[in-house]
Structure formats: structure tokens, C-alpha cells
Amino acid sequence: MNRIITIGRQFGSGGREFGRRLAEELGIGYYDKEIITEIAKSTSMSEEYIKSFIEGKGQKLMPITIGHSFAHIDNFQVDNPAYKQIQSIYQAQSEIICSLAEKTDCVIIGRCADFILKDYDPLRVFVYASIDSRVSRCMAKKRENENFNEKEMRKHILNLDKDRGKYYEFYTDQKWGDKENYDLMLNLSYKDIPRVVKRIAPWFTV
């Protein structure tokens, strides 16, 4: 069985950079946005459209109740075309993630991969950081056209976390970021990520 590392991460924690560098260091596959490209290929939807569903629009349609059982979902939602669409995106995403795990050793970022791949015995990592550290990281990395001040950035980060949590909980019936659902939890507050990766990589190679 291939060696699979799944990485869940709080927004702005540096989890994506950590995962990318870890995959480089280990010389194994790395899948993040590539998954969206693959979904687009396997469906008739554009990458932009899929992204908007996964990262925002989709969550708005989800019931507040945690749990993906249809018992929680009223008829309106089940019949809602947008709801059907997020279900088919999730289905395509699950198939693609499983086929990646079949193909090669890899790091997979987000997208409930820890849950989808539970039969593949992945090493389930969750990366987090203090909110101050995340605000400071995001302010340093923000694009020129982003006008958030620190207060707005903090709100933006917490909102994105809320969406991620809701998405994860909806499909997995598990609480996002709860230690019970991961093998390793890493606090990257104010950490030098390349240095952390150099330190931690040997652990994954034995």
C-alpha cells in the first residue's frame, strides 16, 4: 500500500506550504489544487465553478446539523439543483482522491482526504497556529489587490475556518481539528516552515 499523508489545516497556519515542502523533501506526489483540475476534467464544470462550490457556495447550502445522513436534510435541499451539484462534486473528488492514493506515495491537502482514504491507513496530520500568527502570516502574504486591515483579516480567517469546519463535518460526521481524528497535530505558530520540514521529514521516511 502506498504511503499517504493527509494534511488538514487551519487557514493561514502554513499547512499548505508545510505539505508542499514535505512532499518535495520526501520526493513524493503532492496534490492540492490539482484535485480541482481533475474534477473539472471528469465533470462538465469549470475549475472556477468547482472551487466556488467547495470553498464557499457549497457550505451555504448545508444544513446546520452536523451529519451527512439524509434524515437531517429536508426535501427542499435534496431537490435543490445546487445541492445535487455539491454532492456530485464530492463524489468526483472522492473518486479522484482514491485513484491518487492507489497510484503513488503522496501528500494530499484538505478535501476530507483523511476520511475518504481511511481504508488506506493514511498518516493524518492537522496543522494549526495561533490566530495572531495566522493574521501576521496572511498580512505578509496578501496580494496587492487585497485591502484587508488586520481586524478584517482576522475575521476573514475565522470565517474561512468556519466554512472548512462545516464542509468537513458535513461529509465526515467528525469534528474538524479535533485531535481524535488525527495521528499528528502540529502547531506552526511563528515557525520557520522550511526548518520544521527539514526536522520532521526523517520521521516520515523510516
Add this chain to the structure above:
Amino acid sequence: MNRIITIGRQFGSGGREFGRRLAEELGIGYYDKEIITEIAKSTSMSEEYIKSFIEGKGQKLMPITIGHSFAHIDNFQVDNPAYKQIQSIYQAQSEIICSLAEKTDCVIIGRCADFILKDYDPLRVFVYASIDSRVSRCMAKKRENENFNEKEMRKHILNLDKDRGKYYEFYTDQKWGDKENYDLMLNLSYKDIPRVVKRIAPWFTV
């Protein structure tokens, strides 16, 4: 500054064995029950007596409110000789933990060392495991004179965790086992601890 690794752990998770083996593997100091021996030396109390205060009797005197501010504690408690005694045990313990951290690289198990040593920039590890894994580990390791069945063992474990949590929260104003208070969280459910240590030790040596 010495390299300090503090290990908080859920009861039965294997955190103590993990810490002992990690210290051996790294060739650095290991302090666990040794701290109680040192407290006994520096006070007029017996090891047994100190242990009973730290691991049970002490918690019973603590107010339910989290926070060590005296505002939460009524006069009865402040004047209570037993209360004074747990305070002086904690004081002695803090001094001993700081002097160990001054002396040598080391692993320190429990005893709020992550909080007491915050100025020493320790690597703060928390070890946990599923309740089923912990029950199974404790049943396999139980002494001949312990008659717990599985159900009783589960209750015993959860009670001990509750005491540990209360003790930690009382002195630190932080929630025990919350990821924000640690650098690394390790899930040892059903894990082969010697193997985990061999895999993870290189990380601590870079």
C-alpha cells in the same frame, strides 16, 4: 539554553513510556516520579503524602472555577491547611522543575512543566489515544492486585483524566489537552511505542 521536552499525556495513552524511551534514545535526562522524590527532599513531607496530594487529594480541594486567581477562592479554602499544603507542594515542584531545566537537556513528564518552563521555550508535546486503546493498554498492564473489569477500567481512566485536567487548569488557566497549548500532539492509539520513538527521535536531534 538546554533542550527541554515536556510531555503531557492522557492516562493510559503510553505517554510516559514514550517519554522514557525518547529520553533514552536521545541520551538526555528523564524526570517523572523523580520530581516527587525531590519535593520530599526539599520539604518535610513523605513521597507517598505528596503523591496523594498531587494525584488526587489535592484536586478535591480545588474550586470548580478554572483559574488560579485568588478571587475565585473563598476564605475557607485559603485558610485551609490542606490548601496551603498543595500550594507549597506546587511551589516546591516549580522550583525543582526549573532547576532541572537549568541543569541539563531533558524530558519532563506532566506536572504542568510546559507551563512552568514557558520561559525556557520547551517543545511541548501532548500524547493521547482513543479510550478503547487506553482501556486495552491498561488491562494488559494491570497489576495482579487490581481487579478492574473493562467497564471499571474505563471509568477509572476517565476519572484520572478529569483530575489531571483539573490540576492543570487550576495552575495554568489553560485547558489541558487543548491543541493551542502544545507544539506537537501525538495520537498513540494502538501504536507500537518503541517503533514510534525510533521514527520520531531524529526529529528532536536536528
